[in-house]
Amino acid sequence: MPLTNKHLLTVCFITVSALMATTSPALAGKISRTGSSAKVSPRGQMLALSCSGCHGPDGKSAGIIPSIYGKSTEYLETALREFKSGVRASTVMGRHAKGYSDEDIHLIAEYFGALGKKTR
């Protein structure tokens, strides 16, 4: 792990595979997880953990709530910014998106963008 105790409050970047939610730990050994080039920050992971409460595990939604999983970073970042500004109409997403800075939005979008790429 490239993280050290010394960097107590530093946002360190570590590989997606080390931090990200996997679909099933039982399969973890079979999925090639090292050598992934995408990076996420622990902060991005923390922010992204909130999404699955409505959008389903790893952003895979079973019903009419849109899936986040598999969407690109660019798509998600644009969508979240538009929810936040109100350009994109919503029932509840606007109320949520207003809780995140543009940097937060970027980190969330990056997290799910990388997650979709990793196991697709």
Add this chain to the structure above:
Amino acid sequence: MRGTITRREFSKVLISGIAGTALGVFGGAGRAFGASRQVVVVGGGFGGATTAKYLKKLDPSISVTLVEPKAAYVTCPFSNWVLGGLKTMSEITVTYSHLSAGYGITVIAESAKSIDALASTVTLGSGRVLHYDRLVVSPGIDFKWGAVEGYSRSIAESMMPHAYQAGTQTELLRKQLLDMKDGGTVLICPPANPFRCPPGPYERASLIAHYLKERKPRSKIIILDAKEKFSKQALFSKGWAALYPGMIEWRGSTAGGKVLRVDPVAMSVMTEPGEVRADVINVIPPQRAGQIAVDAGLADAGGWCPVNPLSFESTIHPGIHVIGDACYAGPMPKSGFVASSQGKVAAAAIVRLLRGQDPVPPSLVNTCYSLIGPGYGISVAGVYRLSSEGIAEVPGSGGLTPIDADAEFLEQEAMFARAWYRNIVADIWG
């Protein structure tokens, strides 16, 4: 300062000690680097099951044991839908098979009987002792029996169900509604704040009204409230006027709502203006943290458990994290969504603490849908961060369904409520 904080401000929070001396970043380092990494979770509800699952998702090498006596857990969310005839009990029941088979979590179908914070052990009902490096306690609520004169556990189980822990209580209240004659009166008696699911009693009134309107239209619902106002009040009042005109009457505490005592033999409730008789009486008593948290000394005099909002680690007993309804979490309501959000934050913090790293500042969230009728939903949302005063809502975010929302908006919210339930259940127990 409320809302988001910069990293520098966050260090100040740490140093000033507002984030708690039991932080575990420094003090807990001793328990961090051992070869053994055992986490025990007490309670397999919204908070505990989420923590157990996310510990495994974030770091499969941690051994996770979930202690939960129920083989099948009935969710409180959507139990009001069962009362209204919109869902069946089996549709709101989950099991732990996927957490054990799919995630390698050791699920023990027993109650935790006691916790020894000094020895870092949990003793189960059978006498078996589990050692932990970190413990998560998510026991939900227990009731303050004795707070309502005339009411007791045995009265709740026979005559006047609370139906505020889902399962047989839900079935009893549903049966009483089915047995009631047309033209009957239903009383709902919600407690003062804080309590589990602030909009719960009012969603309940709505969905019971839905059932009565279809089957027993001459009946009436009276809410005898210990409060002067309630969650989503304007939205509920508007919905009741639109869907159930004249059927639901709400009495605030100073307008005759305050319950002085209940009489299960006469099937009546005494209020300041006088006795109110009814056919079905749903008493929701005042609440506190689940018994095991109280017994373990994790709760304060107010009955709930103080925690460090960075990691949900107890400020009383280091190494024990308390999440969900049982803890104090500033402005966050006691909801299943919140318990699950806190469970993820606690899991992420524990993974880092076990590696000797500091937790990442939390990002917390809530979305609570309430159904007023099958095609009429409303919601409250909140996004929360750590501020120098503890957990705080991010200014400008969250809030309620707009009061002027049109029929299409309200119908969409009802549809999203159904979709939300399916996804959160999959996120936690799937």
